[in-house]
Amino acid sequence: MYIWKCWRETRAGFFFILILSAAPAILFTLVPGIKEQNGWWAFDRREYTHDPVLMVRTVSNMILSVVFASGFLAGAFLGATAPGSELDAGTIEYLWTRPRSRASFIWKHWGTCLAEIILITTIPTYLAAALLGALTGNWHEPMLLAAPWLMALVGLPILGLTTAAVVIRRSSTGGLFLTGGIVAAYMLLRQTLVGPLHLNVSPLFAGPVRWLFLYYERDSMLFPWVSFTTIIVSAILLPFVAQYLLKRAEV
Numbered sequence: 001m002y003i004w005k006c007w008r009e010t011r012a013g014f015f016f017i018l019i020l021s022a023a024p025a026i027l028f029t030l031v032p033g034i035k036e037q038n039g040w041w042a043f044d045r046r047e048y049t050h051d052p053v054l055m056v057r058t059v060s061n062m063i064l065s066v067v068f069a070s071g072f073l074a075g076a077f078l079g080a081t082a083p084g085s086e087l088d089a090g091t092i093e094y095l096w097t098r099p100r101s102r103a104s105f106i107w108k109h110w111g112t113c114l115a116e117i118i119l120i121t122t123i124p125t126y127l128a129a130a131l132l133g134a135l136t137g138n139w140h141e142p143m144l145l146a147a148p149w150l151m152a153l154v155g156l157p158i159l160g161l162t163t164a165a166v167v168i169r170r171s172s173t174g175g176l177f178l179t180g181g182i183v184a185a186y187m188l189l190r191q192t193l194v195g196p197l198h199l200n201v202s203p204l205f206a207g208p209v210r211w212l213f214l215y216y217e218r219d220s221m222l223f224p225w226v227s228f229t230t231i232i233v234s235a236i237l238l239p240f241v242a243q244y245l246l247k248r249a250e251v
Contacts, residue, residue: 006112010081014116017074022124024066029059029128033135045135052138060143061213063128067121067147068209071155074120076179078113079162080172106163106243117155121148143212150208153231157205158183160238167245203227205234 032055033047048055129144161182166175186204203210207227 003108003112006081006109010078010113010116013077013081014074014120017070017077018120018123020073021067021070021120022127025063025124025128026131028062028066029131029135031062032059048132048135049137052136053140055136056132056138056141057143059128059132060141063125063132063144064147064209064212067124068151068213070124071117071121071151071153072158072205073155074117075113075155075158076162076176078116079159079179080166080176081109081113103243103247106239106246110159110163110239113159114156117159118148118152121151121155125151147209147212150212153228153235154205154209156235157231157238160235160242164238164242164245167242205231207231 030043033043033045035042035044035047125144125148129141132144133139133141158179162175162179165178165182166172169175169178190203203224205227207224208231211224
């Protein structure tokens with residue numbers, strides 16, 4: 001029942017981010033073939049068949065440019081829902097009196113959001129990939145096939161961070177602002193270290209997605225295993241941090 005409750009509270013954000021990602025991804029897939037003829041807009045598929053390999057590379061980059069942040073956005077906004085909505089409404093004290101552990105609230109919410117993040121990253125990208133393959137006749141799209149899963153991975157630490165921030169602030173809005181502040185502070189610190197100090201600092205969570213953008217340009221570029229490991233460790237630890245904080249919270 002609580003999983004269904006989580007879905008009802010997150011579905012508005014889920015559909016909003018899904019449409020926000022899917023619409024431009026499909027539009028950018030069709031843009032190269034849209035031409036003006038005799039004062040009318042027409043679609044010319046021949047643009048996709050002149051050089052299918054180059055077209056797949058170009059359109060893949062265009063698609064990623066509009067959906068690359070979908071995992072991050074989904075993790076942040078979905079993470080601020082339940083138990084954030086329960087804290088905002090003051091109903092969490094009632095739920096704590098029910099015969100279930102406080103940890104179950106965190107993990108059922110986390111599992112629901114995980115499924116939604118995967119759908120948000122896979123549906124727009126795979127729809128665009130299928131459309132691009134049909135138009136070009138070239139189905140060799142490793143960049144687009146791998147993209148949704150790496151973008152979903154990026155969203156998992158943000159989901160855990162936002163959930164923990166909501167419990168700390170005891171407010172959905174406060175948790176979002178705290179998460180945004182932490183991310184902004186890290187980006188500013190990294191920019192300072194990379195820029196004026198010229199230090200090589202690996203992106204905390206964005207490494208795999210950045211690697212995707214450079215997939216075709218730098219075939220010899222190594223996969224960012226440091227960033228990938230950081231994502232996995234953070235994705236595992238942060239929900240436990242949220243669980244610990246919620247267990248220690250007073251009724």
